[in-house]
Amino acid sequence: MSADPDSPDHHNPPAPSWRARLAARFGVYGHVPRMFRQIWTCSPALTLTSIALRLVQAIQPPLALYVGKLIVDEVIRTSTHAAPSGSLPDWLLHGPATRLEGWIALEFALIILSDLTSRAIVLVDGLLNERYINSVSLALMGHSATLDLQQFESSTLQDLLERARRQASGRNNLLVQLFNIAQTAVTALTLAIGVVAFAPWMVLVLVIALLPSAAGEAHFNAEGYRLIRAKTAERREMEYLRHVGASAEHAKELKLFGLGDFLVGRFRAAAATVLEQNRRLALRRFVWSGAFAAIGSVAYYGVYLVIVWDTVRGRFTVGDLTFLSGSFLRLHSLLSSLLLGITQTAGQAQYLNDFFAFLDLRPSITAPAIALPFPSPIRQGIRFENVGFRYPGTDRWAIRHLDLTIGARETVALVGENGAGKTTIVKLLTRLYDPDEGRITVDGVPLRDMDLNDLRAHIGVIFQDFVRYSLTASENIAVGRITALADTQRIKAAAHEGLADDVVARLPMGYDQPLGKRVANGRELSGGEWQKIAISRAYMRDADLLILDEPTAALDARAESDVFERLRALRHGKAALVISHRFSTVRTADRIVVLEHGRILQAGTHEQLLAQGGRYAELFALQAAGYQ
Ligand SMILES: Nc1ncnc2c1ncn2[C@@H]1O[C@H](COP(=O)(O)OP(=O)(O)OP(=O)(O)O)[C@@H](O)[C@H]1O
CATH class of the missing domain: 1.20.1560.10 (ABC transporter type 1, transmembrane domain)
Structure with a gap:
């Protein structure tokens, strides 16, 4: 261990002192x-x-x-x-x-x-x-x-x-x-x-x-x-x-x-x-x-x-x-x-x-000793103020000079091409990462001042790469609020809201059916069926902000439209952030934000953006042409 092999110059280390050599011999x-x-x-x-x-x-x-x-x-x-x-x-x-x-x-x-x-x-x-x-x-x-x-x-x-x-x-x-x-x-x-x-x-x-x-x-x-x-x-x-x-x-x-x-x-x-x-x-x-x-x-x-x-x-x-x-x-x-x-x-x-x-590793994303609670219910909204972020080890800004507000009762859709920074916004909002510039607040309270568990408890988020747990159907939904694992009523209600109840009804063992191929008697689900299970997880939370990052990519057209109809009905009065490449989904949002290279290019309702005739209209026309 006389040289750190991770260091770039480990081929030519300086001659170690006898102390260092002894420490290397017995340090293990x-x-x-x-x-x-x-x-x-x-x-x-x-x-x-x-x-x-x-x-x-x-x-x-x-x-x-x-x-x-x-x-x-x-x-x-x-x-x-x-x-x-x-x-x-x-x-x-x-x-x-x-x-x-x-x-x-x-x-x-x-x-x-x-x-x-x-x-x-x-x-x-x-x-x-x-x-x-x-x-x-x-x-x-x-x-x-x-x-x-x-x-x-x-x-x-x-x-x-x-x-x-x-x-x-x-x-x-x-x-x-x-x-x-x-x-x-x-x-x-x-x-x-x-x-x-x-x-x-x-x-x-x-x-x-x-x-x-x-x-x-x-x-x-x-x-x-x-x-x-x-x-x-x-x-x-x-x-x-x-x-x-x-x-x-x-x-x-x-x-x-x-x-x-x-x-x-x-x-x-x-x-x-x-x-x-x-x-x-x-x-x-x-x-x-x-x-x-x-x-x-x-x-x-x-x-x-x-x-x-x-x-x-x-x-x-x-x-x-x-x-x-x-x-x-x-x-x-x-x-x-x-x-x-x-x-x-x-x-x-x-x-x-x-x-x-x-x-001995210590996390760098921590809450202050005296943390503020998440302002629940949200009254004014969530604000990104001049936010900039680079992933560690990269020098490219994934997000830069971003000003974005999600109103307390608003459903905002984020659109943009691959790599535009949509998922990064979600990661910053849930404090999986902290911004390098600017700040994010909820009703004026910076995320950094809040208790981390409290923050995450008030946000329901389903990522596009959600986890398919080798657990039962019921447990797979309950992971959205693991403390409610024994609350069958709540799990069934969440399954209903996320459209997973039909999926579960077709399983031989119902809610007790182990899912995935790794477990004994496990049943594999289709991509869309898994997605319905994942969406139901989000409904297990009584979240003030619901984030769905491409939740419907694997759903058929009818299921997708059902998901959003329910989202609108059930999220009544609460904030939601939806990321999607499907304009049929996006157009139903209260406001659409178009991202490009980590910046906001356009924002407005579907009609306003179409009328503007910019990138949104262009992308919409492209997708619409595909259906003709
Ligand atoms: N963990 C990471 N480390 C380094 N760079 C990353 C990481 N995750 C994403 N990036 C980069 O940050 C930029 C924004 O990525 P992000 O995932 O936010 O895009 P996106 O808009 O969600 O894309 P998509 O539509 O493909 O999901 C991309 O250039 C991507 O390559």
Whole structure:
């Protein structure tokens, strides 16, 4: 992580200081304490149980080794006496070996205990891990809801989210692995204390011999992290291609256009670069780790030789020899597995960093601490005052010098060619974005001064790319006011107003019918039928301003005319903004605003605009000619 791969000059980063290098090596673990706090809040009882069980498990190996030493010493001591006569039961019950029996019984008890605790650990960790993964998913979803649309549209956030999601994927068993590392560390420490009591220098030699391995692993961890960050865009592309290439919603077009091979080729190309770099790193890691590990093994056998020599010389008993060589062998393998564990978890801990980095993102569209309520009902109207807006990362004005008023009881239609800025006006009105210039007010109260939830609660908006939820028909309508999910009457009334009641009546399971192809027993609807469901959502709100962004594009002519007849009747006395390319819809509005390149070109009633003979009349004539 010595260079930020997102920065343009990451090919030639300045030489990092040793502090930066150290931070890069171990920085991946920076968020582990925060993760433990999160685990703790998932279940203090399970966390404590897991820690207690692991402590018990951790001190068992040194204990077992020490008891083994006592048994060997005792066997040697008793075997110097005359060989016992009689059978094994006689010897056990009456012989001079009661101490030996005690040690053997203790060793047996330790083995049983070890077996029980390891099973209990699997159980407790499994339960805890599941809760933790759920809490990660909840945190991701909860925090996503607070972020701005503009943040979601940035590719940097997409990358971060892609990496953060891995933390919630369940494949990531970081919790269990970190607990294992802690347990191994406690065992290694207890063993080391035992060995230190006999010969402190042995532990020192072993630790020093493992230092190159530790440094190597830390280096390769940092390399791996850098590689993953640098390749996030490719990974995201692979994820996308996998989704497009293997999902029901894309199957129709993929077949008809014969895109299968094209997608496979693109995936192969993206995968190849990631694979190649990973392969090179893995090979280098293999060679260096092997060499470093050999240093550890040489040191281990050197020390082992000295222990044997000291036993032959009589400095150590045979029991000491079994304890020391056993401890030493164990210590060597524990320290190696500790390193390996750290290596494996470092890869996963990076996702932890990304997960918390995502949680630390703050939305830029916020409400003031003391926010004003939405002026309901609207008395004067909604005003755009000299509004200008550029999408982040672009230098073209999507809207500029825009002055527009929507009267309190007025239905305004926005027309204009593709890209004229119609949808952008809706996004600004709902504060999905904030204008760069000018301001938008409702009855003189600036949108920025209002409570965000209150603002959005008073506006009913259906975008042209509304969401088709894989939920029941009833839920699909209720999403317009999710707090009224149980209010069947309200849902039915909204369905009636949005013309969805006929659609629902034809479904075998009525309002309880799951919609879409993703769910069991799901029924797919036609484009127009979906649109009627979406329009009904808008009627779930008792909105002061209703916005329909091309709501009728997929409706047949009769349905479209019905929708607007109802809109006029039901919106009686309330403001509405309608975006449409169909002049049959547009002409019924109280006022029509013609947009071009983010500015107002003309405004007036259908008749006035026709009489003016400008762009509106031209576009109207074009469409009318199409019907002749
Ligand atoms: N998220 C975005 N990021 C950058 N530019 C955008 C974004 N959304 C829209 N634009 C640009 O802003 C301009 C206005 O877009 P807008 O969606 O408001 O047009 P529109 O009038 O609704 O068009 P249409 O009739 O095709 O729906 C267009 O030039 C478009 O390319």
